[in-house]
Amino acid sequence: MLDAISQALRLDDIERAHLYRLAGVNPPQSAPATVGYAETSRLQLIVDGWLPAPAFVIDRYWNTLAVNQSAQSLLGVETGGRNYLAAFFAEPSARTRYPDWDELAPRLVGQFRVQAARFPEDPWFDRMARKLCAADPDFAALWARHETCDTATTSVRVRPPGQESVRYEHLILALLGNADLRLMLYLPQGRRISADTDFRLVAS
Helix, strand or coil: CCCHHHHHHHCCHHHHHHHHHHHCCCCCCCCCCCCCCHHHHHHHHHHHHHHHHHHCECCCCCEEEEEEEHHHHHHHHCCHHHHHHHHHCCHHHHHHCCCCHHHHHHHHHHHHHHHHHCCCHHHHHHHHHHHHHHHHHHHHHCCCCCCCCCEEEEHHHHHHHCCCEEEEEEEEEECEEEEEEEEEEEEECCCCCCCCCCCCCCCC
């Protein structure tokens, strides 16, 4: 009935989910949203506007869609759909780049478990977890702990190659127009955002 009402009123996905929650039931699971070239270009403008601090965007499956230059050089985040979680555990440089890797790894695995729980009917998460467990014993041990983590802000210490370590505030923001996407922003501790800060965001 709710789905019929949604169709009759021509509700979009966000409005339909809100209708279901008003009725006291969970909204139906949506299919992964397709991100076209135009939207990817707008996402790239956003992360480039965050320079000189690192920023990037990941999709439902933790694949990178847009990465600015600082995220590439300071965090080692690669563009072109590379899976951020897989790279964190597979790349030996990650353990050097993140001095507190042992503290960060459980948080990432916990966030991945929360994301998987949002889509219980999506088999990709189970396949990815099995793949990572087989490839990395550290991930397997953390996955077996069944811990969750859903914090939107955290402190991360980063040591770029050949540089001193810098501590960042890491913010995770969901995008209203596409709940599958998450914007990962890094702000050096001690820096404040003022009213006249120019993030060079360009509308299109």
